Amino acid sequence: MSDYLALYRQYLQSINPALDGEFLIAENLSTNWDEPETALDFHNCAVMALIEAENSPMRSMYVEMAFQSLQRVLEMAVYPLATAHLALVYYLVGDRDLAAQNAFNALVQVLSSVNANYPPGLIYYFPAHNRQELLRDLLETANYSEQTLFLSTEILYRSSLAFYNQNGVRFLELANHVNPNSCHLNRQLGIAKLINQQLEGLFNLHRAVNLDPEDADNLQALYLAYRGLGQQQLANFWLETAKVTGKSWTNLDINQPFTYLDFDRDITLAVEASFRSFVTGVLLAQGDWFEAEMEFWRHSIREGMTVIDVGANAGVYTFSAAHRVGKTGKVIAIEPFSQCIQLLEETCRVNQFSWVYPCRGAASNQGGNVYLSLYQASELNEVVTDAAQLKSDNYEPVPCFTLDSLIDTYQLERVDLLKIDAEGHEVPVLEGSQLLIERFAPIILYENIAANQGSNLAVARWLEGKGYRLYRYRPYLQELLEIESEADLQGILNVIALPERELRD
Structure with a gap:
């Protein structure tokens, strides 16, 4: 041989x-x-x-x-x-x-x-x-x-960006037809259907359990599915069944608004106990966050760094950073939605992340108050500055502040990475960060496409005006490819902006 x-x-x-x-x-x-x-x-x-x-x-x-x-x-x-x-x-x-x-x-x-x-x-x-x-x-x-x-x-x-979108579900159906005895495919397909409120997803989740009755992810998926349907007795049955796995989530009361998921090696992540949350669905179905830039984020962060996560949601970027900066570092997680703040605080508590600081509010270009328009999936919540622009009565008033104000609040001596996911509110966030950016020149990762909007050209132009160069990330090869024109931004979910000091180094 x-x-x-x-x-x-x-x-x-x-x-x-x-x-x-x-x-x-x-x-x-x-x-x-x-x-x-x-x-x-x-x-x-x-x-x-x-x-x-x-x-x-x-x-x-x-x-x-x-x-x-x-x-x-x-x-x-x-x-x-x-x-x-x-x-x-x-x-x-x-x-x-x-x-x-x-x-x-x-x-x-x-x-x-x-x-x-x-x-x-x-x-x-x-x-x-x-x-x-x-x-x-x-x-x-x-x-x-x-x-x-x-x-x-x-x-x-x-190849679909999200397994639960229209193409993702279509192709999952096809893969499941080809390999119907795949536990993993059945769990993913079941979760994808339930995210889209297609109750037939229960069939796939039960099939996954039949294929591997001892798999804790399968049992948790069924537990959450029946919770979401208001079937308390069935949800409790699957909760009790799963206790033999020894997973920490099985010790939570059924009325808790959150559950736990294993994340990024050995983090216990508190997430919404519902498939209304994309974070919950993605992590339980696929085991990790789907954005390619997460690989860049994890490889870039070192012990002792200071990281700011604007629009932290349940904290997939926050706690990936926390894991790497360690006790000598600092992570500030900014999130306007009160329920997500509770999740962040719970993850900090259960993992003893004393160097992570959940901060409720909306980063903007001035202090005061704004409104958070709420959607079924918290990942889609949007900051609205004018009450007249609210599309429904489903909103929360939230305080707003500039990132510059955090320099004194948290006694910042460095900021190495800044992630911004503000659902279209990125420019005001940057406008309120001018001192922070001039003083610390952090690497910036920002969302280029929010919901059904096109490329966020205003952010690109603002950053280029500050001397930043823009890149898209090529996963696995761990390469940065420079964006040379605004046309290159088309279809890119997240953009990485490097300051001049990084380019010199």
Whole structure:
């Protein structure tokens, strides 16, 4: 056996020693690794490059090698598994449109060639919440077509920005049809449907529990689903059933407005006990926050830093920062919604995050009071400065203040990162931060697209006027690509702004 196939076996066993890839290894003994000639040779070389990329400081080089090898396959022959792996590469580096296009192409290629005799190739899947389960399913079937369908439909639903939007649900349905015995897919689909108030999602959640009755996430999903439907007796049944898992959320009273989720290694995160909250649905379905910039955020923060999170909501960015700055650092979480403040305070209490400061109010360009227009999902709440602009009676009055005022309030000597998610109120936030920005020059991560609005050009222009340069983040490769024109902002959810000092360094 070649060293490459030994490495492939090691890759599988590092994920789960029970994963059995011997069939695939045996089928690929004749791969020409040193001088690839066939489509299968190039495909397998690409898979090994992706495996090498995971833990290599030269990740970009290995990903480029994989990309070039897969492109070579497509030039030589129709090989759907290679097309699916190409879709996976595009997904990894954040090119969701090309990921979806290639995943769909792989799907069509398989469906259009039922009598084709494609050789089985090696299979790769990136680190993800469901990697063990998906690789197990891929390896348990010796059917090449099923393997390609599993992988391509997995990438297809992941290519949607949010799994609960219209396309996300469509593609989740497709993936679930292809692999109906996936616990992970059934839980995601069930949660996605319930977020959209489609009660048939209960079927998928029950199916997930039947597939893995001991999985705490499955049990918590059913508990929350029945709570949301007002079925107190059934909710209590699933709460009691889940107590054997030993999870901390099972010790909470059923009438508590929050529940706990495991987050970012060993954080216990308090979230709304309802699928009305996107945070609750996303974390329980996918195990982590979906925005690619979270990777940048986590890799940028160091011990002792000071971080400000404007629009903290339940605190996914706040507590990822808290975990990394440690006791010598400081995190200020600004949030206007009273219920989210309660969640932030609860997470601080249960994790003993004494260096995190939840601050109720709306950051703006002046002090005083504003109104917070409330929506079913708290992530969509909006600050309104004029009562005449309120669209309903569902609002909260909140105090507002400038970020500059925090310098004295919290005795700030540094601000390293500033995240702004203010649902269209970003410019007033920045206008009230001029002293803070001039004195500390923080890296700024801001939301470029809020709700159904287009690119936030006003923020881009304001920051560029202060000497900042704008970038979009390329995940996995951990690269920043400079935004050179306003047209480049189209479709980018979050933008990273670097001050001159970062560019010099």
